[in-house]
Amino acid sequence: MLTSTECHEMAKQKLEQAEHEPQRRARLLTAAQGWLVLESELRRLEASVVPRKASRRSSRREISTATIQMSPLP
Numbered sequence: 001m002l003t004s005t006e007c008h009e010m011a012k013q014k015l016e017q018a019e020h021e022p023q024r025r026a027r028l029l030t031a032a033q034g035w036l037v038l039e040s041e042l043r044r045l046e047a048s049v050v051p052r053k054a055s056r057r058s059s060r061r062e063i064s065t066a067t068i069q070m071s072p073l074p
Contacts, residue, residue, distance in 0.1 A: 004046055007039035 014032035018025045 002038075002042070004039045004042035007035050007042060011035035011039065 011032045014028045014035060018028035021028065
């Protein structure tokens with residue numbers, strides 16, 4: 001399975017080819033556009049599957065909240 005980064009690289013290759021092959025330029029530009037659309041969709045999916053790393057600040061806040069909620073009442 002391809003990653004969004006790999007799709008981006010494929011798009012770059014197609015754009016470079018388009019610069020050097022004028023007779024196939026339109027076709028290569030269309031291919032590059034397709035790779036960029038696929039990259040965009042994969043980035044969206046990757047973001048929904050791979051959890052973002054919590055910043056130190058947010059993890060501290062979560063710990064503080066958990067500690068407060070678990071404290072026994074006097």
